[in-house]
Amino acid sequence: MKSSFGLLLAAGLCVASVARHDTALFREVDNARSVHITSMSEGPDSSRFTYTKLVSGLDEPMEMAILPNYDVVVAERKGAVRYFNNATKELSTVAQLNVFSGIEDGLLGVAVDPDFKNNNWIYFYYGLGGEKSISQLARFELKGQSLVRDSKKVLLEVPTQRKYCCHSAGYITFSDGLLYLSIGDNTNAEEIEGHTPIDERPGRELSDDQAATANSNDFRGKILRIKPEPDGTYSIPDGNLFPKDGSQGKPEIYVMGVRNPFRISVDPKTKYLYWGDVGPDTEVPGSEGKMSYDEINQARKPGFFGYPYFLGDNEVFPDYDFATKKEGPGKDPQKPVNDSPHNTGVRELPPAQPAWIWYGKGPSKKYPLVGKGGASAMAGPVYYSDLYPNAPYKLPEYYNGKLFIFEWIRKWIMAVTMDANGNYARMEPFLPQLKVVAPIDMQIAPDGAIYLLAYGTNWFARNTDSGIIRVEYAEGNRNPIATVSTSKTIGAAPFTVTLSAKGSKDYDEGDQLTYEWKIGAKKLVSEEIKHTFTKPGIYNVVLSVSDQHGGRGTATTEFKIGNTPPDVKILTKANRSFYWDNVPFDYKITVTDKEDGKIEPSKIHAGFNYLAFGKDLAGALSGSEGENIRYAATAKLYSSLDCKACHTMETKSIGPALKAISKRYEGKPDVADMLARKIITGGSGTWGSYPMPPHADLPEKDAKEIAGYILSLSKTSSRTPLTAQVKLTEHVGKGNEGAYVLLASYTDKGANGIGPQKMATHIVLRNPLIQMEDYQEGNVGVVVATQNTGFVSYISNITNGKYTRFNQIDLTHIKNIRFRIQEHGAGGTIELRQDARDGMLLGKVDITDGRLEDLKIGWKEVLLPVNSAIGVHDLYLVFKNEKIKAPMFHIDWMYFENDLNP
Missing domain, CATH: 1.10.760.10 (Cytochrome c-like domain)
Known part of the structure; x- marks a missing residue:
């Protein structure tokens, strides 16, 4: 199935058969800003890789541009131009373009000019806001962190339709001074009746891809190649698909016959063009299930790549008549003819080029590593070691000449190896532990580091798990990993906070770390600091951790001062942990x-x-x-x-x-x-x-x-x-497995320039019977339920001083804890203690020495009285018998008895 931005689903109930994923930016990252990867299934030693979360919480990021100083510009679909300052680690909004962001349109692409150091030119591709249905490729000047609005030069306008979804693409990249722009077919995919959209009925041109991607006189469903000129115009380079005079089609076209070429790249040496084409959902039988393939394509020269007539290895779609609902024979891949009445370009098209890699929703016989389920194929860069001389984070020679491809839905990155002639040889996972949520862009910086842009979990939304990830490989000294620990980051002024760098790490043995904090113009050198924000505002606190060899890692924490979060409480006289039959809850x-x-x-x-x-x-x-x-x-x-x-x-x-x-x-x-x-x-x-x-x-x-x-x-x-x-x-x-949940939340109105803050609290009431093997921490043994145990699991190997801990249990109204025990050992005492192994003693019970019995000992129940305890605490069960070093007894479960039980 396909989503928005080309992952087009069906018009009925659509549920993807894709694997669940974590909602963190990547699985190994929690609140830390950087994480060290410890293993890798293929290629070089993965312990040399580290990755850092530079930015999170973007609003539909679509493409990024890495500036020469390693600042990063991000295009957000709704029109925001975001700027990450590499020196200060701060994120800001430098512009809000007037865009049409309906269907899949919006601000889709951004790229800097190859000579950006001297001309400060930056290019955007976006659906222009207003009544006119056009998208623009425009150039601006970016000076510092300011986008000069009156410097705008419109290079190209692309007529579109905004009535039907989908497929906008919009990626920009440069190679040898030439600008490549990918454009989706922008054709109605809602009513294709299990086929490709080739509806030739009068008035149905918006549902006919023969009027778009197979039309040589239309920009949609194409990859364009132009040469920007200094005056804001462009020229047509030699070697495009059609003559420069426009006699056979748009001379800007380099590749046609594509559906949604969402991400493209150009091999810096061979100049081969690569792109991922997000495929259709059809009911047409194919070599691997149905012809609903995603493709990775390679264009060694300009050409026609088949859609909507062919897919995959030039498999042929039938010629479906939408008027009669009948199928006819498909086109000839060697001599395709666009005979649609909606076609305004040439009838005889170039021979169709087959896909380079293709796969459907089921398991792929040809490319088994791609997996199965929903899909969205993307093409990343081709890596060459010698293009990064003396780069500190360049990848090892192992990846020389490999193409990186990645999957938005399936969340993998593959390194594709080619033979000497540029043909596909094999693929292998690249950092498979890096479970990026919806990777949408991948670029290599001049210092050899890989930058990944993650779109995040939910579509058409600002996602906390979106962001920019920087991946570094280091053969020698590795950079420290900076981690900030703090308490609250939101509150009213004055706001005092303690910041600690104690969680920071260095994986090179013997390295000595120094810590520097930057808060505005203020700098503090210490592992831990205390700071008071006296005025409302949004502040970025940057921690820099350095080793003695010049290695450096940074982490940024944002503080929002001026709006106190609401205080939400649930008050009750009842127990906050358990429910009982016939006991009300207030x-x-x-x-x-x-x-x-x-x-x-x-x-x-x-x-x-x-x-x-x-x-x-x-x-x-x-x-x-x-x-x-x-x-x-x-x-x-x-x-x-x-x-x-x-x-x-x-x-x-x-x-x-x-x-x-x-x-x-x-x-x-x-x-x-x-x-x-x-x-x-x-x-x-x-x-x-x-x-x-x-x-x-x-x-x-x-x-x-x-x-x-x-x-x-x-x-x-x-x-x-x-x-x-x-x-x-x-x-x-x-x-006994259910729970009552009471949830309360409130979102305030915002204050002092700080947006609304939501706070929530809850009470979960569970059954008062707790299995002992479900402890959160402890050092006892567990016997697994089998036929030999009567299908009972329990804790065992209980000797003097051992313990179990159960987190956050309310003892309000608890008069006893009933234990099911087996006197199978030396006997001893169960102590109930609060918040620590040596914490306040709340009660105890002695268990008889079971070794005195000649017969097989069964299970029995004993009561531990709880002495006037109240409130929610961690509970420790500590087991004592100081007279003998031997197992004392077994315990199956414990049951909390309520003093209100009728």
């Missing part, structure tokens, strides 16, 4: 905010529901406003897939809105199972003729959960009260 939600003052109750979000474990409770708590907790985790699962490409919540996109689907099927019997089957098996005709591909790899339980989530959207749920006393009954008859 609560009161309160919110205070220093700047907002009086809080409107309607602005407070609250939700209370019963969840079965196994539904990613943490995901539910982080992904819900409160009202629909039941499906919060499912909504998070849905958002991790590529369904959003054709389904929005409220309005029709390529497919129907989720709420429209829910409304159509509201109240109908067995509809959840029907939708789940449809998600898995695919189909067409319910919402239009566009086919929905099957998702056979999606687990049935996930399909049913997603169907239930969609159906829930039409239901009007009653608002959860902010104060209540609830009788807990939903768990009855449903086992």
